[in-house]
Amino acid sequence: MKRETDPAGTEELTKVRFSNLDRVMYPAAGITKKEVISYYIRTAPRLLPFLFGRPITMHRFPDGIGGEGFYEKDAPKGTPDFVAIFLHHSVTADRDVRFVLCNNLDTLIWLANLASLEIHATLSRAASYESPDLLLFDIDPEPPLGFDAVIDVAKVVREHLQADGLSPYVKTSGKKGLHIVVPLVPGYRFADVRSYAHAKGTAIARDIPYVVAEFPQSRDKGTIFIDYLQNAGGKTMAAPYSLRATPEATVSTPLAWSDLTRGVRAEDFTMKTVLGTHEEPWKGILNDRQKI
Amino acid sequence: MSGTEGPARSREKGRSRAAHPAAQEPVPGNTGVPAGKPAAGMITVPHPGGHAETGTAGRAFWSGAITIGLVNVPVQLHTMVRDRSFTFRLLHKEDGQPLRYDRVCTRDDKVVPWSETVRGYEVRKGEFLVFSPEELRAVAPESDRKIRLTKFVHYLSLDPMFFGTSYLLVPDRSEDAYSLFLSAIRKSGKAGVGTITMRTKEHPVVVHAYGGGLVATTLHYPDEVTQPAAYPQLRELKAPKDAELALAQRIVDELSGDFAIGEFHDRYREAILSLIEKKLAGEKIVYAEPHPEEAKELMEALKETISTLQKK
Numbered sequence: 184m185k186r187e188t189d190p191a192g193t194e195e196l197t198k199v200r201f202s203n204l205d206r207v208m209y210p211a212a213g214i215t216k217k218e219v220i221s222y223y224i225r226t227a228p229r230l231l232p233f234l235f236g237r238p239i240t241m242h243r244f245p246d247g248i249g250g251e252g253f254y255e256k257d258a259p260k261g262t263p264d265f266v267a268i269f270l271h272h273s274v275t276a277d278r279d280v281r282f283v284l285c286n287n288l289d290t291l292i293w294l295a296n297l298a299s300l301e302i303h304a305t306l307s308r309a310a311s312y313e314s315p316d317l318l319l320f321d322i323d324p325e326p327p328l329g330f331d332a333v334i335d336v337a338k339v340v341r342e343h344l345q346a347d348g349l350s351p352y353v354k355t356s357g358k359k360g361l362h363i364v365v366p367l368v369p370g371y372r373f374a375d376v377r378s379y380a381h382a383k384g385t386a387i388a389r390d391i392p393y394v395v396a397e398f399p400q401s402r403d404k405g406t407i408f409i410d411y412l413q414n415a416g417g418k419t420m421a422a423p424y425s426l427r428a429t430p431e432a433t434v435s436t437p438l439a440w441s442d443l444t445r446g447v448r449a450e451d452f453t454m455k456t457v458l459g460t461h462e463e464p465w466k467g468i469l470n471d472r473q474k475i
Numbered sequence: 476m477s478g479t480e481g482p483a484r485s486r487e488k489g490r491s492r493a494a495h496p497a498a499q500e501p502v503p504g505n506t507g508v509p510a511g512k513p514a515a516g517m518i519t520v521p522h523p524g525g526h527a528e529t530g531t532a533g534r535a536f537w538s539g540a541i542t543i544g545l546v547n548v549p550v551q552l553h554t555m556v557r558d559r560s561f562t563f564r565l566l567h568k569e570d571g572q573p574l575r576y577d578r579v580c581t582r583d584d585k586v587v588p589w590s591e592t593v594r595g596y597e598v599r600k601g602e603f604l605v606f607s608p609e610e611l612r613a614v615a616p617e618s619d620r621k622i623r624l625t626k627f628v629h630y631l632s633l634d635p636m637f638f639g640t641s642y643l644l645v646p647d648r649s650e651d652a653y654s655l656f657l658s659a660i661r662k663s664g665k666a667g668v669g670t671i672t673m674r675t676k677e678h679p680v681v682v683h684a685y686g687g688g689l690v691a692t693t694l695h696y697p698d699e700v701t702q703p704a705a706y707p708q709l710r711e712l713k714a715p716k717d718a719e720l721a722l723a724q725r726i727v728d729e730l731s732g733d734f735a736i737g738e739f740h741d742r743y744r745e746a747i748l749s750l751i752e753k754k755l756a757g758e759k760i761v762y763a764e765p766h767p768e769e770a771k772e773l774m775e776a777l778k779e780t781i782s783t784l785q786k787k
Contacts, residue, residue, distance in 0.1 A: 196777040201770055217773065224776040228783045236729040261746075267730075270738045279737065286730075288784065292777075310731045 198265055199292045208247040208300060211430040214454065216298060219426065222454050223295040227288050229463055230424045234291075236308040238269050238282035240419050241294060242301035248428040252300075258283050259297070265289045269309040273417070284309060300426045303419035307373075312416065316367050318376050318475060319420055320384070321410035323360035328393065328405050330359065330449045336387070336394055336407045337361045341440065343383050349473050352465055353443065355452045357427030357435035361443075362420060368472045373415050379475050380411035423465055426454060437465040537673065538647055539620030541656070541682060541689075548656050549647040550622070552691065556641055561747050616677040622691060624667035630683050633666065636700055639678065639693035641685075657689050 204217040223230070244252040258268055258281045267284040285291055285302065294302060306317040320340055324333050337353060340363050344351045352364045367376070384396035387409060394407050401408035413420060421427065421435040429450070436452035439462075535551035542548075565574045577586045594611065595603030622644075646653035660666065666683035671691060679694040703709045715723070 196774055196781065201773065204770065204773075221773055221776050224773060224780050227780045231784070261742075264742065268738050269732065270735045281738070288777075288780065308729060310729050 197292050198263065198289050199296055201296055206247065206298075207249075208244065208298065209430065209432045210247060210249050212432045212453075214432050216296070218454075219298070219300060220292060220295040222426065222458065223291050224288075225458055226424045227291055229465075230422065231285070231288065231291065232469065233423055233465070234285040234302070234304055236284060236286065236310060237304040238271065238309055238312070239285055239294075239305075239422070240303040241283070241297065241299035242303065242428065243297055243299045244428060245298050247298075248300070248430070252428055254303075255299075257281050263289075263293065266293060269312075271309075271312060275417075282309070300428055302422045302425040304422040305417065305419050306414060307416070311369065313372070314369065315371055315373050315376050315414060316369065316469075316472070318365040318367055318380060319413050320363040320380055321356065321360060321413050321420065322363065323356070323358075323401070323408050323410065325402060325404055325406045325408065328407060330447065331445045332393070332407055333359070333361050333449075334443045334445060334447065336391065336409065337363060337443065338440075339387055339391065340383065340409065343387065347475065349475065350471070352437065352468055353440060354423050354435055354437040354465070355433070355449055357421055357425065357433045357449075357452070358429065359449055362435070364468075365475065366468050366472045368474050371475070376475070377411055377414040380409075380414055384409035384411050424457060437463070439464040535645065537620070537642075539622065540647075541622045541624060541644070541667070543624045543656075543667065546652075548652045549649040550644040550653065550689070551647050553643040553645055555643045555690065559741065559744060561744050611675075615675045616672045618672040618674070622669060622671045622680060622682060624669035624682060626668045627660070627663070627665040628668055628681075630664055630666040630681075633681060637679075637694045637697075639695055641690050641692040644682070644689040644691055653689065657684055660684050660689075 201217075201220065204215065204220070206216045208214050208216050208219050238256075241255040242252055243255055244250060258266060262268070262283070265287060267286045267290070269282040269284050271280050271282060272278070273280045283290065283294070285294065305312075306315045306319055307313065308316060322333050322337055322340065324330065341351055341353070344363075344365065349365050352366070354362050354364070356362050381396065384394075388394045388396040391407075393405060394409060395401060395403060396409055396411070398408075398410075398412060400406060401410070412418075423435055423437045425435045427433045427435060431450045432454040433450055434452055434454055434457045436457055438452075442464075532553070535553055537552035538550070539552075540547045540549045566572060567574060578589075578592065579585065580587050593605050593607065595605050598604055644653075660682075661684040666681045668679070668681050671678055671680040671693065673693075679696065680691050681694065682689055682691050684690075
């Protein structure tokens with residue numbers, strides 16, 4: 184099919200046709216869709232290696248975060264040819280899900296153009312969907328505890344992992360908490376990884392009174408929950424460098440452990456701060472696969 | 476892969492030639508777009524899942540028998556593969572009337588009726604050897620309505636490059652013999668190899684078990700398929716470096732999975748069908764024009780990112 188004329192010469196650079204570039208996505212921060220797309224283009228070199236081959240879930244906000252958002256696992260109608268699809272039979276939903284794999288720059292730009300502000304990725308890759316290649320601790324505070332307490336607990340988790348000879352990676356969730364991730368050598372089952380994470384959480388909860396390791400207590404006031412339940416087939420986490428639907432346009436930001444000192448605030452890590460640095464604390468994470 | 480010789484109704488492309496007037500289904504109205512309620516099978520919702528459509532059972536267009544030595548299994552041949560490519564009718568822009576193709580004499584531009592035609596083989600530019608229908612009939616393979624199988628081979632040892640068109644074989648009051656034959660080759664994983672004559676061409680054919688039935692797949696002759704070695708570029712390929720190969724193999728590993736044909740669907744066809752629906756509903760079709768000024772900033776970012784990605 185012959186395309187329409189292309190005075191901007193955009194076609195040479197991307198196959199994506201932009202739409203509604205001036206639509207405001209983040210009203211409080213005054214960020215338009217054009218800026219969102221620009222953000223994803225600029226972070227692509229940091230984001231794409233991580234996303235490669237990983238089924239994603241889109242969290243789309245066609246009218247910006249002021250409007251309604253929805254999660255989308257399936258490739259929508261009209262998904263272009265350059266988007267790789269992973270067909271997976273979901274037992275729970277009893278149907279085939281056509282997952283998007285963000286394997287190239289055009290797909291990332293296409294996602295941004297769909298106003299998928301948030302990109303969530305599975306902890307395993309399509310080629311070995313039932314076998315996780317990432318271990319995740321999702322550490323979340325319940326008020327009045329805040330980010331300082333999250334940092335304290337994250338460091339304890341790190342010490343426990345280091346005692347097992349592991350070197351974990353950390354990022355902000357982009358909301359209130361932190362994600363601790365260990366890249367794994369191939370061959371683990373989710374059940375193994377989950378019980379390993381659960382055991383760590385339980386041990387830490389025994390030592391620190393305000394830490395809880397079980398889901399039923401996760402909403403108790405003044406606690407920090409070490410969530411191990413995300414280590415399951417089909418569950419996703421916000422991808423590193425994914426924007427979040429918060430008023431400040433926060434980003435799930437990979438950090439060096441030395442960046443985490445009390446006084447740092449979760450909402451300090453935003454689209455603007457990420458664009459302002461070229462540091463890549465998670466660089467090479469997928470070549471640093473470890474055994475638990 | 477398209478068959479060299481399918482039955483007329485299975486090949487929509489046949490419509491563009493005047494040879495098969497029967498294949499030209501009338502299109503209601505003079506707009507080239509189906510008016511009112513679309514005819515069954517005209518607009519179908521593409522199957523969303525990974526399972527192939529079961530399709531609808533069609534009519535037999537050939538009936539005969541599989542013969543293996545002295546054993547006969549009467550069968551009917553049914554079309555299995557449909558080309559669902561989209562075709563438009565060509566219309567006269569002025570009045571919207573459909574156009575038709577005619578055989579026109581290259582000397583006086585007059586239309587020549589079928590009865591006044593003969594077949595000629597061009598020996599040199601502008602020089603033809605003329606053959607009468609009788610002469611051609613003398614050498615045409617005799618269609619005795621038999622699929623003669625002379626050998627059984629492992630189905631997986633067949634080279635798919637030679638596969639032509641597949642036809643479903645349906646028992647012709649021969650259910651018991653059919654079932655016996657099907658079970659025997661399904662158990663052994665083998666396929667029968669032989670020949671079939673359809674219209675005026677004899678094809679190599681394999682008969683194999685597929686989805687609970689017997690399927691006959693015609694094969695191309697060896698000289699119909701070009702071998703890669705015919706290309707000097709391919710004969711002189713250099714071996715890649717080990718490190719490059721390791722990286723490439725990693726990418727292959729990461730994208731490895733199970734083959735599922737349901738992952739693919741004809742997006743152009745879908746787009747055209749939705750365009751038709753919109754037009755039928757009276758919607759105006761608008762094209763999103765690119766916004767050169769707006770997108771300029773993004774292009775700068777893109778250039779930077781692409782060059783960074785290329786360095787990686």
